[in-house]
Amino acid sequence: MGYIAKTLTRRNFIRFSAGMGLALGLDTLVPKMRAATAREVGEGRTYPDIINLQVQKTRLAIAEKETPAITSNGSIPGPLVRLREGQTATIQVTNRLKEDTSIHWHGILLPPEMDGVPGVSFAGIKPGETFTYRFPVQQSGTYWYHSHSGVQEQMGHFGPLIVDPLEPEPFDYQRDYVVMLSDWTFENPHSVLANLKKMSAYYNYNRRTVATLFKDLPWKRMRMDPTDIADVTGATYTYLMNGMAPGSNWTGLFQPGEKVRLRFINASAMTFFDVRIPGLKMTVVQADGQNIQPVPVDEFRIAVAETYDVIVEPQDEQAYTIFAETMDRSGYARGTLAPRQGMTAPIPEQRPRVLRSMADMGMVHDMSGMDSRETGNMQHDMPGNGSGGMNHMQHDMSGMKSGDMGNMQHDMSGMNSGNMTPHGPDGHGPGNAGVPMMLQSRLDDPGIGLENTGTRVLLYSDLRSLAPREDQRQPEREIELHLTGNMERYMWSFDGKKYSQAKEPIPFRNGERLRLTFINDTMMEHPIHLHGMWMELVNGAGTHQPRKHTLNVKPAEKVSVDVTVDAPGSWAFHCHLLYHMEVGMFRVVSVTNQIAEVNS
Numbered sequence: 001m002g003y004i005a006k007t008l009t010r011r012n013f014i015r016f017s018a019g020m021g022l023a024l025g026l027d028t029l030v031p032k033m034r035a036a037t038a039r040e041v042g043e044g045r046t047y048p049d050i051i052n053l054q055v056q057k058t059r060l061a062i063a064e065k066e067t068p069a070i071t072s073n074g075s076i077p078g079p080l081v082r083l084r085e086g087q088t089a090t091i092q093v094t095n096r097l098k099e100d101t102s103i104h105w106h107g108i109l110l111p112p113e114m115d116g117v118p119g120v121s122f123a124g125i126k127p128g129e130t131f132t133y134r135f136p137v138q139q140s141g142t143y144w145y146h147s148h149s150g151v152q153e154q155m156g157h158f159g160p161l162i163v164d165p166l167e168p169e170p171f172d173y174q175r176d177y178v179v180m181l182s183d184w185t186f187e188n189p190h191s192v193l194a195n196l197k198k199m200s201a202y203y204n205y206n207r208r209t210v211a212t213l214f215k216d217l218p219w220k221r222m223r224m225d226p227t228d229i230a231d232v233t234g235a236t237y238t239y240l241m242n243g244m245a246p247g248s249n250w251t252g253l254f255q256p257g258e259k260v261r262l263r264f265i266n267a268s269a270m271t272f273f274d275v276r277i278p279g280l281k282m283t284v285v286q287a288d289g290q291n292i293q294p295v296p297v298d299e300f301r302i303a304v305a306e307t308y309d310v311i312v313e314p315q316d317e318q319a320y321t322i323f324a325e326t327m328d329r330s331g332y333a334r335g336t337l338a339p340r341q342g343m344t345a346p347i348p349e350q351r352p353r354v355l356r357s358m359a360d361m362g363m364v365h366d367m368s369g370m371d372s373r374e375t376g377n378m379q380h381d382m383p384g385n386g387s388g389g390m391n392h393m394q395h396d397m398s399g400m401k402s403g404d405m406g407n408m409q410h411d412m413s414g415m416n417s418g419n420m421t422p423h424g425p426d427g428h429g430p431g432n433a434g435v436p437m438m439l440q441s442r443l444d445d446p447g448i449g450l451e452n453t454g455t456r457v458l459l460y461s462d463l464r465s466l467a468p469r470e471d472q473r474q475p476e477r478e479i480e481l482h483l484t485g486n487m488e489r490y491m492w493s494f495d496g497k498k499y500s501q502a503k504e505p506i507p508f509r510n511g512e513r514l515r516l517t518f519i520n521d522t523m524m525e526h527p528i529h530l531h532g533m534w535m536e537l538v539n540g541a542g543t544h545q546p547r548k549h550t551l552n553v554k555p556a557e558k559v560s561v562d563v564t565v566d567a568p569g570s571w572a573f574h575c576h577l578l579y580h581m582e583v584g585m586f587r588v589v590s591v592t593n594q595i596a597e598v599n600s
Contacts, residue, residue, distance in 0.1 A: 045164065047084045053103070055125075055147075055157065056096035063238050063245035067186055069156035070097065070147070076243040077180045077267065078145070078159025085140040085166045091133040093125060100124040100149055103133070104531075104572075105161065106305060107143040107289055107549040110135035112569030115531055117148045120572050120588055124149060140165035141289025142263040142307045144180070151189035154269040154578055158182070162263070163289075170466060171285050171294070173261040173311055177252040181264065181302070181324050181333050183237040183271040193579050196231060200490045203235040204228065205330075226356040228487060228523060229448065231579060232270045234330030239271065241324065241333040249344065250335035252322075259313050260337065261285075262322075266302045269578040272327035272525065272552075274301050274450060275308075277320050277337070278348055282310040284458055290547045291466040300458035301327070301447045303527040303552035305576040308458075312337070319343035327449060327525075329353045354449035360523055362436025362556040436556035439519060443539050445554060447525075461539050463546035469536060471564040472543065475515035478560075479506065483520045483528070483553060483575070483585075491583060492522075492575065498584025505590035506573065508565045517560045520553045526580065527552045530589070532571040535561035550576055567591055 058071040072078030083089050095101045102124050104116035114135045118124035125131045146158035160178045185192055195202040204227055244250040254260050262282075266273060276282075276299035284295045286309035294311075302308055302324075314320060319338035326332060329350055336344055446457035485492040494502070508514060516535065518528060529550045536545040538560040545562065553559055568591045575585040 045082075045084075047082065047087060049090060051081060051089070051091045053078065053081075053091060053093045054096055055093060055101045055103075058156075060156075062184055062186075062240070062243075063247065065186065067184075070101075070152045071156050072103075072159050076156040076158075076184075076240070077182070078157070080178065081145060081159065081161045083137050083161070083163045085137055085163055087137050089133065089135055089137050092130055093133065094130040095125040095127055098127055100126055101152060101157070102147055102149045103145050104148040105133070105135075105143065105145050106529075107141075107307075108135070108161070108163075109138050109532065109534075109567070112532060112567070112571060115571070117531065117572045120570050137163055139163060139289065141286055141291075142178075142265065142309050143289050144265045144267055144307070146267065148572070151193070151269075151578060151582065153267075154183075154185065154189040154192075156184070158267045160263070160265055170291055171283075171311060172259055174258040175252070175254055175260040176263070177260065178242065178263045178265065179252075179322060179335065180242050181266050181268060181271075181273050181275075182240045182243075183232070183268040184240055185232070185236045185238075187236055189269075189578075192232060192236065193582060196490045196579060197583075200231070200487050201225060201228070203231070203233045205233065205235050225487075227353075228356065229328035229354060230270065230272070230326065230330070231490075231524075231577070233328055234326065237271065237326075237331060239273075239324070239326065239331045239333040241322065241335040244335070246332060246334040246347075251341055251343075252335065252337050253339065253341070254314055254337055255339060256315055256317050257313070259311055262310050262312065264302055264308045264310065266304050266306050268304050270304065272301060272303050272447075273324040273333065274299055274327060275322070275324045276348070276455070277312060277322050278345075279318075280312045280314060280320050280337075282312055284308055284310050284462075287463055287546055288549045292546055293464040293466055293544070295458060295462045296456070297458045297462075298455035299450070299453075301450060301552075303525065303550065303576075305527055305529055305550040306552070319345040321345040321347055323348050325350060327354075327447070329449070351449065351453075356448070356523060356555070360436075360448070360555040362438040362440075436521065439556060439558040441559065442554045442557040443559065447554065460537060460552075463537065463539060464541045464544040465546050466544075468543040469545055469547075471513060473513040473564075475513050475562055477512070478515040478517055480517045480519060481506075483518060483522055483526050485522045485524070485580070485585070487523065490579075492577075492580040492585035494585065494587055499586040500584065502587055505570065505588040508563070508589055508591045510565055510568050510591050510593050512565045514563045514565055515560055516563060517558065518551070518553045520555055520557045523555050525552055525554055526585070527576040528574075529576045530563070530571070530573050532567040532569070532589075532591075533563055533565065535563055537561055565591055568593070 053072045055072055058069050058074045059066055060069050060076060069076055093103055102116045102118050112121040114133050115121045140163045143161040144158060145161050146153045160180055238245050242250045264275060282297055284297055288307055300308055314337060317339050319336050322335040324333040334347060443461040444459055446459060450457050482495050484496045520526060527550050534547040535551055537548050551561060571589045573587045573589045574581045
């Protein structure tokens with residue numbers, strides 16, 4: 001078919017398919033993926049009736065250093081699993097480890113027992129056992145798979161998953177590549193978590209000095225640090241693109257004038273990336289596997305577990321750098337688009353490190369325009385932080401230096417527009433360090449470090465589904481969930497309770513239209529993932545609300561999603577930052593038919 005690169009040699013075919021989990025639009029790019037039988041479906045592509053994956057310990061060379069990894073079929077990423085909408089997928093997973101394992105099919109709608117979350121929907125896969133995942137494929141788009149057992153995901157147990165649609169795509173392209181981003185540490189991930197528990201800033205090499213002590217006093221009183229952008233940084237991480245470190249330079253080929261589809265997947269354990277291709281505009285056509293109205297951008301931020309599909313159209317016979325810089329600016333993943341192997345393009349200069357602002361604490365800019373009623377709304381305390389709370393920050397702001405006020409980056413003018421909500425002490429639990437003084441919608445906020453780049457950055461408010469959403473009902477009820485934590489103690493939770501402290505599941509009622517409202521009471525971004533059902537982002541798109549399987553919630557943000565509850569059973573619900581989930585930012589959603597179990 002037309003997607004096949006005519007210049008792809010047999011040597012490159014073996015290299016790409018065996019090592020990179022790369023989708024080139026080829027019929028079979030999966031190493032060791034065997035089928036008992038195969039059938040031809042549409043445009044000549046074959047889809048195996050049975051896919052075999054072996055989870056095993058493998059020694060790999062990453063950044064020219066040999067290291068042990070947990071892999072699917074011996075590679076990082078694992079092999080591309082390519083399915084067809086409408087088929088029944090049969091995937092046999094054999095565990096060659098000495099510990100239990102699992103695979104979760106991220107973003108795929110399926111029966112709960114096939115979802116792959118040990119302790120929630122199935123028992124896990126014991127050493128030496130083979131588990132058969134079998135489920136109807138009801139959707140199309142770009143997704144991925146990963147372990148849901150301990151910290152295996154950080155050790156390399158993940159891979160791309162593409163579902164080809166029954167109907168023709170609503171956009172044209174001639175080349176098709178997966179671009180899978182990840183973070184790798186040569187440390188044992190259990191040691192990384194232990195280091196964070198001992199000292200949350202263990203990997204933060206950008207901490208401020210004594211020279212900024214006075215300026216940082218409000219942060220210290222809140223047990224926070226304005227340099228806390230990422231929990232785990234380039235101090236231990238090497239950032240990979242399709243399993244390759246920056247120096248290895250993964251390369252995708254094109255011919256000038258071709259349209260190239262890039263399927264970006266953030267398979268990191270902890271890292272947000274800002275993605276750009278200097279010299280090329282990107283048109284975003286899918287978000288989390290779902291078609292959206294095309295959005296032309298210069299760059300986009302991709303949170304952990306999100307996917308974005310973009311179309312680029314290079315016209316010149318030159319190389320272009322795919323540059324994925326970490327949000328905290330401590331490193332980057334890098335690849336190349338080029339007409340020929342071996343070509344390179346300049347690597348952009350890294351942007352300066354960024355600092356948290358008072359806006360991330362729920363504070364805002366230009367206090368002079370506030371009247372007494374508005375300032376009165378900012379007197380709320382922060383119980384549970386042991387410091388007397390935010391009232392410590394209410395001392396005469398007129399004495400603050402202009403440089404201090406410059407940290408308050410957001411205008412207060414939106415306060416009465418409904419975009420901001422005074423936030424009191426209710427609704428958060430004892431496990432939280434505090435709450436922001438003001439909540440706001442941040443759907444138009446590109447994210448920390450992208451505010452003044454001079455580039456067109458993708459915003460959540462840009463996302464519009466291509467087709468009207470199927471369920472036009474208004475929500476029948478609302479559940480409010482607080483994202484809570486204490487960075488100093490490295491504790492993360494929902495509503496102030498770790499998973500071990502949450503005695504009951506979150507109750508959903510089968511058939512209802514439900515609104516979930518997330519309130520981020522922390523200073524960190526949290527990518528929230530709901531298994532089994534779509535979340536529709538309430539972003540002003542009306543009947544075209546975009547579907548998301550993972551939603552990034554910014555600090556001091558209040559954001560809502562609508563859910564059509566149509567999947568009876570028990571489902572995982574968690575922050576997709578792996579170490580946040582491991583220490584307690586995880587819950588179970590129970591979908592039942594019993595109204596009495598639901599608290600309105």
